[in-house]
Amino acid sequence: xxxxxxxxxxxxxxxxxxxxxxxxxxxxxxxxxxxxxxxxxxxxxxxxxxxxxxxxxxxxxxxxxxxxxxxxxxxxxxxxxxxxxxxxxxxxxxxxxxxxxxxxxxxxxxxxxxxxxxxxxxxxxxxxxxxxxxxxxxxxxxxxxxxxxxxx
Amino acid sequence: xxxxxxxxxxxxxxxxxxxxxxxxxxxxxxxxxxxxxxxxxxxxxxxxxxxxxxxxxxxxxxxxxxxxxxxxxxxxxxxxxxxxxxxxxxxxxxxxxxxxxxxxxxxxxxxxxxxxxxxxxxxxxxxxxxxxxxxxxxxxxxxxxxxxxxxx
Numbered sequence: 001x002x003x004x005x006x007x008x009x010x011x012x013x014x015x016x017x018x019x020x021x022x023x024x025x026x027x028x029x030x031x032x033x034x035x036x037x038x039x040x041x042x043x044x045x046x047x048x049x050x051x052x053x054x055x056x057x058x059x060x061x062x063x064x065x066x067x068x069x070x071x072x073x074x075x076x077x078x079x080x081x082x083x084x085x086x087x088x089x090x091x092x093x094x095x096x097x098x099x100x101x102x103x104x105x106x107x108x109x110x111x112x113x114x115x116x117x118x119x120x121x122x123x124x125x126x127x128x129x130x131x132x133x134x135x136x137x138x139x140x141x142x143x144x145x146x147x148x149x150x151x152x
Numbered sequence: 153x154x155x156x157x158x159x160x161x162x163x164x165x166x167x168x169x170x171x172x173x174x175x176x177x178x179x180x181x182x183x184x185x186x187x188x189x190x191x192x193x194x195x196x197x198x199x200x201x202x203x204x205x206x207x208x209x210x211x212x213x214x215x216x217x218x219x220x221x222x223x224x225x226x227x228x229x230x231x232x233x234x235x236x237x238x239x240x241x242x243x244x245x246x247x248x249x250x251x252x253x254x255x256x257x258x259x260x261x262x263x264x265x266x267x268x269x270x271x272x273x274x275x276x277x278x279x280x281x282x283x284x285x286x287x288x289x290x291x292x293x294x295x296x297x298x299x300x301x302x303x304x
Contacts, residue, residue: 011285011287012295016289016290017286018286018287020286023280023282023284025285039191041202041205043200048195048200050193095281096279096280097279098278099205099277100272104191104275117252118164118252120252124251124258125252126178126249128217128248129247130218132174133172134170135168135172136168138167138168
């Protein structure tokens, strides 16, 4: 554990209501990976459904906190990705939390329609068990229709 | 997208009830990272609470599916880590799902007591907002007591 993470050690004994550090100080100590990224889990705030996991760099997280519209970092495209900019299916931030060792984010969001590029509500649709693989949900929207919206 | 991932492309149009591939075939095509690891999100199966995110290699996932006791890969210790082996706070698997591009797992679990090494139920206890950082929960158990249990 690096010395920066003594901040996370200090926070372990904090209680709700305590005056803590700024978001800037916390993100200075947070454990972005070697590519400057951190996994961010998106959970629908009212139903508890886990919708997806994507990556954020510090810019994406700061933009998300400022605008309340969820912005990730697309590793395949190498740039910021405002969720829904192609599909129209945006995510609005309700709240954000960092975990105990400062290397993962949990976002409570209000998701418009499907979060998954397949048109399903959640990306986690491939169930695994000792009996094999099954699909646990149907698309809400045909993905062809989802991405046609962004074409001219 | 690699050619293996044509399996994930094919699965996009599958429906619940379809006869699909084996878990072995799916994991052969899954996108473990360069270190052979994949993020695994643990969600309490009945309350929907997101408890933690940790990493699994293929051995950890296969053991988890076989034994129904959640086993992660500890990056700091460089070995398999059966959740609760130090703290006594085990996770039992209820169900597991892989996401649409085969690079993240969602585990529905039954967690005994706190999931977090700080004694809190969830690791995601540091809330971030434009107003600053706050702690959103108290420990269920003093962590000194949690880890004393594993001492001789």
